[in-house]
Amino acid sequence: MAGISLFDAAKACLDMAVLDEKVALTRDFAEAFGRGEIGVPQDAPPPELIRMPGRPARPRLVHPRDVPKRGLGSREGRAAFLHAIAHIELNAIDLAWDAVYRFRGLPADFYFDWVTVAADEARHFLLVRDRLRDFDHDYGDFDAHNGLWEMAEKTAHDGMARMALVPRMMEARGLDVTPGMIVKLQALDDQATIRVLEVILREEVAHVAAGSRWYRWHCERAGVEPRERFQQLLKEYASGYLRGPFNREARLLAGFDEDELAVLKHLSEQIRKTGRLLHADT
Numbered sequence: 001m002a003g004i005s006l007f008d009a010a011k012a013c014l015d016m017a018v019l020d021e022k023v024a025l026t027r028d029f030a031e032a033f034g035r036g037e038i039g040v041p042q043d044a045p046p047p048e049l050i051r052m053p054g055r056p057a058r059p060r061l062v063h064p065r066d067v068p069k070r071g072l073g074s075r076e077g078r079a080a081f082l083h084a085i086a087h088i089e090l091n092a093i094d095l096a097w098d099a100v101y102r103f104r105g106l107p108a109d110f111y112f113d114w115v116t117v118a119a120d121e122a123r124h125f126l127l128v129r130d131r132l133r134d135f136d137h138d139y140g141d142f143d144a145h146n147g148l149w150e151m152a153e154k155t156a157h158d159g160m161a162r163m164a165l166v167p168r169m170m171e172a173r174g175l176d177v178t179p180g181m182i183v184k185l186q187a188l189d190d191q192a193t194i195r196v197l198e199v200i201l202r203e204e205v206a207h208v209a210a211g212s213r214w215y216r217w218h219c220e221r222a223g224v225e226p227r228e229r230f231q232q233l234l235k236e237y238a239s240g241y242l243r244g245p246f247n248r249e250a251r252l253l254a255g256f257d258e259d260e261l262a263v264l265k266h267l268s269e270q271i272r273k274t275g276r277l278l279h280a281d282t
Contacts, residue, residue, distance in 0.1 A: 006033060006040045006111060007047070010101035013118070014094055017054035019129075019139065023122045026093055030119035033111075040111055047102050049156060052149065053094040058140030059087065067143055072184050079135035081181075082193065083142040085200075086128040088174070090139070091148040092121035092207075095166055098152055103159045107217075113210040120203050127196045134192070147241070154237060160218035164233045167211025168256075170241060174204050175250040205254045212255025231263050244268040 009029040016022040032038050067084075070077035096118035100111055129139055151170055155162040178201045185194050219226040234242060246264055256264075 004038060005044065006038050006115070007044050007101055007104070009033070009038055010097040011048075013097045014050055014053045014101060017056055019056060019090070019125075022054065022090075022093065023126060026097070026118050026122040030115050033115050040108065042105070044104055047104065050098065050101075051153070053098070055090075056140055059083075059142060059144045061146045062143045064145040064147055067145055072181075072188060075135055078188075078190070078193070079132060079137040080142050082128055082132040082135065083137065083139065084144065085197075086125060086132055086139050087144040088148065089121050089125040089128055089200075092171065093118055093125060095148060095152055095171075096121055098156075099162065099166075102156055103162070106159075110214055110217075113214070117207050117210060120207065124200050124203070127199065131193055131196050151237070160215060160222065160224070160229070161233055161237065163211045163215035163218060164230055165237050167208050168215060168230070169234065169238050171204065171211070172208045172251065172254065172256075173241070175201065175208060175254060176245065176247045178204075179247060179250075201250070205250055208251075208254035216255075227257075227259055227263065230260060231267070234264075234267060242268050242271060 006029075009025075009032075013022060013025045013029065016025055029038065068080070070080045072078055072081055096114045099114045100118070103110070132138060148166070148170055151166055152162070155165055178197055182194050182197055182201075185197070215230070216226050218224075219229060242264070244265055246261060246268075248261055251261060252258075
């Protein structure tokens with residue numbers, strides 16, 4: 001690890017296409033950073049634009065509407081569900097490392113938070129992948145979409161937008177839907193999958209909270225009112241992803257406030273009724 005910077009470590013993890021190596025590098029670099037063996041240079045050159053992180057040849061990436069919907073009642077349906085979660089967790093590793101690599105000159109706590117998130121997401125990926133293998137499948141066996149990384153590309157120029165729209169909007173969706181999935185799995189008595197989802201749900205609250213914390217930090221630095229700007233960013237970037245219901249308890253723990261939750265509910269109902277967001281304030 002001697003001589004490597006945190007930005008070099010992040011880039012190495014982003015570039016790695018071999019899954020086991022990506023996970024191992026993430027773990028090793030996170031531990032080394034925690035021991036103080038990897039520094040954050042103050043004079044690093046600007047980051048490269050990463051069009052796509054290193055990924056294995058499979059799964060095939062398709063439009064979200066072309067990912068088949070399967071029920072949980074069959075083994076194949078359960079495997080497809082676990083594969084979708086594994087895909088989210090793999091993306092989350094890269095998203096955390098990209099936040100580290102992309103945004104420079106920030107407080108040390110920013111880098112600590114997102115290195116910690118990367119390590120957590122790597123552990124989540126392994127948990128889900130191990131459970132997927134119990135169903136005689138592995139990562140890559142089902143089609144997936146690239147929506148999470150596409151949002152990372154759209155927000156590569158703006159740390160405020162990245163924090164608002166990746167952790168606080170796209171990843172926070174997991175806080176909303178996971179409890180319902182756990183209820184369905186309880187009806188199937190799938191305790192092994194439930195245990196995995198409970199770990200992920202509990203720890204994702206802290207990850208979304210990191211997004212909330214650094215979104216508000218960016219707003220304060222820019223002199224921007226965070227609730228109003230969050231609504232603007234949702235309308236600008238994210239109308240296609242905004243839908244309720246929202247997990248009020250988990251989102252409050254993750255740094256949302258009641259006003260933001262009211263806005264999310266209002267906007268999602270607007271989309272449900274009209275099929276679009278109205279851009280005039282209502």
